[in-house]
Amino acid sequence: MKLIAVVAGLIAVEGAALSIQSNLQSPVQSVLKHSQALSRQPNILFIITDDQDLQLNSTSYTPFISKHLREQGTFFRNHFVTTALCCPSRVSLWTGRQAHNTNVTDVNPPYGGYPKFVERGFNENFLPVWLQNAGYDTYYTGKMFNSHTIYNYDSPHVNGFNGSDFLLDPYTYSYLNSTYQRNHDPPVSHEGEHTIDVITGKALGFLDDALDGERPFFLAVSPVAPHSNVDPGDISSGNIYMSAPIPLKRHEHYFQDIKVPRAANFNPNQPSGVSWVHDLPLLNQSTVDYNDHFYRSRLRALQGVDELVDSLITRLEASGQMDNTYIIYTSDNGFHIGQHRLPPERLEDIRVPLFIRGPDVAKGHVQDAVTTHVDLAPTLFYLAGIPARDDFDGAPIPVTPGLDGERHEHVTVEYWGSAVAEGAFSGIGPGGSAFIPNNTYKSVRLLGRGYNLYYSVWCNNEHEFYDLLTDPYQLNNLYQTTSQANGDEPQILGRSLTQAINRLDALLMVLKSCQGVTCIQPWDVLHPLDPVDTLLDALDEEYDGFYGAQPRVSFSWCDAGYIVAAEGPQVPLTSRHGVSWEIWV
Ligand SMILES: *[C@@H]1O[C@H](CO)[C@@H](O)[C@H](O)[C@H]1NC(C)=O
Ligand SMILES: *[C@@H]1O[C@H](CO)[C@@H](O)[C@H](O)[C@H]1NC(C)=O
Ligand SMILES: *[C@@H]1O[C@H](CO)[C@@H](O)[C@H](O)[C@H]1NC(C)=O
Ligand SMILES: *[C@@H]1O[C@H](CO)[C@@H](O)[C@H](O)[C@H]1NC(C)=O
Numbered sequence: 001m002k003l004i005a006v007v008a009g010l011i012a013v014e015g016a017a018l019s020i021q022s023n024l025q026s027p028v029q030s031v032l033k034h035s036q037a038l039s040r041q042p043n044i045l046f047i048i049t050d051d052q053d054l055q056l057n058s059t060s061y062t063p064f065i066s067k068h069l070r071e072q073g074t075f076f077r078n079h080f081v082t083t084a085l086c087c088p089s090r091v092s093l094w095t096g097r098q099a100h101n102t103n104v105t106d107v108n109p110p111y112g113g114y115p116k117f118v119e120r121g122f123n124e125n126f127l128p129v130w131l132q133n134a135g136y137d138t139y140y141t142g143k144m145f146n147s148h149t150i151y152n153y154d155s156p157h158v159n160g161f162n163g164s165d166f167l168l169d170p171y172t173y174s175y176l177n178s179t180y181q182r183n184h185d186p187p188v189s190h191e192g193e194h195t196i197d198v199i200t201g202k203a204l205g206f207l208d209d210a211l212d213g214e215r216p217f218f219l220a221v222s223p224v225a226p227h228s229n230v231d232p233g234d235i236s237s238g239n240i241y242m243s244a245p246i247p248l249k250r251h252e253h254y255f256q257d258i259k260v261p262r263a264a265n266f267n268p269n270q271p272s273g274v275s276w277v278h279d280l281p282l283l284n285q286s287t288v289d290y291n292d293h294f295y296r297s298r299l300r301a302l303q304g305v306d307e308l309v310d311s312l313i314t315r316l317e318a319s320g321q322m323d324n325t326y327i328i329y330t331s332d333n334g335f336h337i338g339q340h341r342l343p344p345e346r347l348e349d350i351r352v353p354l355f356i357r358g359p360d361v362a363k364g365h366v367q368d369a370v371t372t373h374v375d376l377a378p379t380l381f382y383l384a385g386i387p388a389r390d391d392f393d394g395a396p397i398p399v400t401p402g403l404d405g406e407r408h409e410h411v412t413v414e415y416w417g418s419a420v421a422e423g424a425f426s427g428i429g430p431g432g433s434a435f436i437p438n439n440t441y442k443s444v445r446l447l448g449r450g451y452n453l454y455y456s457v458w459c460n461n462e463h464e465f466y467d468l469l470t471d472p473y474q475l476n477n478l479y480q481t482t483s484q485a486n487g488d489e490p491q492i493l494g495r496s497l498t499q500a501i502n503r504l505d506a507l508l509m510v511l512k513s514c515q516g517v518t519c520i521q522p523w524d525v526l527h528p529l530d531p532v533d534t535l536l537d538a539l540d541e542e543y544d545g546f547y548g549a550q551p552r553v554s555f556s557w558c559d560a561g562y563i564v565a566a567e568g569p570q571v572p573l574t575s576r577h578g579v580s581w582e583i584w585v
């Protein structure tokens with residue numbers, strides 16, 4: 001019975017893909033219209049910080065970024081990364097693909113890092129290469145990937161850039177002794193200089209080169225702030241010690257009275273979250289004080305980035321090319337400090353800032369549409385007038401009025417391997433290590449009309465379900481309440497929690513192995529012929545039997561990488577034309 005349904009499902013998916021492609025015609029047509037409207041392909045300045053939070057208010061402390069980008073551009077307040085870890089997140093960003101499709105899922109080999117990026121063939125096939133082929137001059141300075149080192153930087157060199165000057169491990173996060181490596185030259189140590197001063201000089205130099213060129217340019221600037229400081233001596237086999245970031249001298253005294261926002265999830269009296277988080281002890285006063293110091297250090301370190309942005313914009317304004325330049329500002333993943341009693345780290349922090357300024361971008365506007373990092377490469381293609389690639393797992397975001405269509409409501413979230421705790425009290429992993437293993441999970445975040453939900457399945461098969469409308473700080477895991485008698489369960493959109501979870505689990509089943517259009521329109525995989533585009537549509541009682549019969553997302557064991565055999569059922573059932581699967585079979 002199951003087999004028949006699965007085969008029928010596969011046939012139906014092909015049909016769905018066709019019909020969706022025809023729906024996507026209009027953005028492609030507007031791509032051409034858009035690039036014709038500009039005198040030539042626009043320039044792109046892309047600034048990406050490291051570990052910058054949105055939820056902890058960091059963007060309230062960067063006045064130049066507010067002035068140049070927030071006030072002169074659009075703030076995408078529902079922007080998410082799909083993997084909250086730098087290297088997987090950056091590879092997804094520069095390829096337009098979910099981490100399960102890049103299989104670069106970690107910061108180090110065998111599952112991630114620069115060697116894995118190269119091994120997977122992306123060095124010949126990623127954004128800067130595509131942009132060069134489409135007529136751009138491309139430049140990059142700062143951190144590219146993890147495990148991009150003083151030993152492997154030339155085997156091979158990173159492709160796709162006319163000019164590059166990369167930070168290299170093990171000095172990437174060494175604020176006062178960074179190593180940069182320019183084009184095909186050997187690495188250069190910058191002992192005694194502050195990494196933000198170094199990158200500011202390099203970024204302005206590349207901007208001058210780019211402005212002098214005949215072709216439009218793409219310049220990416222990736223400062224390491226506000227990431228923690230790590231010197232090579234802080235890394236030993238099997239452990240790592242990360243201390244608070246080091247600000248520029250002139251910012252050291254800033255924000256003396258500022259503390260981590262004391263939201264309800266800061267060091268809460270009642271524990272919350274999955275078991276390993278739930279088991280964390282209440283933080284004592286010395287740890288809380290340290291966390292506040294850590295937070296201030298991050299804000300201070302960000303001041304250098306704020307000034308860097310000001311310098312770049314000032315130079316662009318002087319060049320007369322501002323009218324033909326998009327400026328994008330974001331980070332690779334979010335961060336937390338003391339929330340849910342956790343030490344400084346990034347394990348589930350999917351929210352990051354995204355500001356975009358440029359031709360036709362609304363000024364001082366706040367955009368609510370759900371957008372993700374895998375949408376950014378498709379967005380750059382759109383802005384540059386390049387037709388989208390079939391392997392993009394995202395779609396252009398509504399940067400300009402032409403793109404203001406109805407967008408999807410989901411974010412596909414995935415993570416494999418360890419979380420890494422930082423700071424003086426980071427030894428919370430086994431044996432007092434900073435590494436907390438088994439942080440492998442899959443989740444879906446859903447933001448629709450009248451709902452805001454988060455559902456996750458961990459590799460030990462623990463589940464979380466949060467209703468963020470009533471519980472914005474995720475303190476009350478509703479999943480356990482499904483065992484209550486049906487009538488007493490919390491209601492989601494007028495249906496019982498069990499019914500809502502049945503839908504979200506099936507959606508997650510699609511998303512965890514989606515590719516291309518099925519990542520963008522996942523409900524069409526479940527309902528190729530039904531009028532279902534949202535959770536609300538799927539909650540119709542008519543589909544209760546269909547969703548009740550679905551296989552569930554689960555794990556056979558916790559693995560540190562994307563090992564399909566560990567990840568349970570892969571294929572959902574498919575509904576037919578208003579007739580649920582059970583009746584149809
Ligand atoms: C940048 O590199 C591309 C690809 O190699 C090349 O076609 C283009 O001429 C280069 N631009 C400059 C300014 O050298
Ligand atoms: C700075 O880095 C260089 C290598 O790039 C190293 O030789 C030197 O010892 C470092 N200096 C300090 C103070 O750690
Ligand atoms: C965020 O920062 C702004 C500017 O300093 C401040 O007014 C506001 O109270 C902060 N919010 C929180 C939650 O700390
Ligand atoms: C506070 O907690 C930390 C981390 O558990 C511990 O190392 C430290 O000794 C504690 N400090 C005091 C004063 O109890």
Ligand SMILES: *[C@@H]1O[C@H](CO)[C@@H](O)[C@H](O)[C@H]1NC(C)=O
Pocket residue numbers: 430437438557558559
């Ligand atoms: C992590 O998961 C593995 C495999 O599921 C298990 O053997 C191991 O005990 C877990 N480690 C911890 C610290 O929970």
Ligand SMILES: *[C@@H]1O[C@H](CO)[C@@H](O)[C@H](O)[C@H]1NC(C)=O
Pocket residue numbers: 103110111561562563564
């Ligand atoms: C991902 O990479 C790992 C390490 O090379 C490999 O073992 C695994 O099979 C790959 N996963 C998939 C789905 O290809």
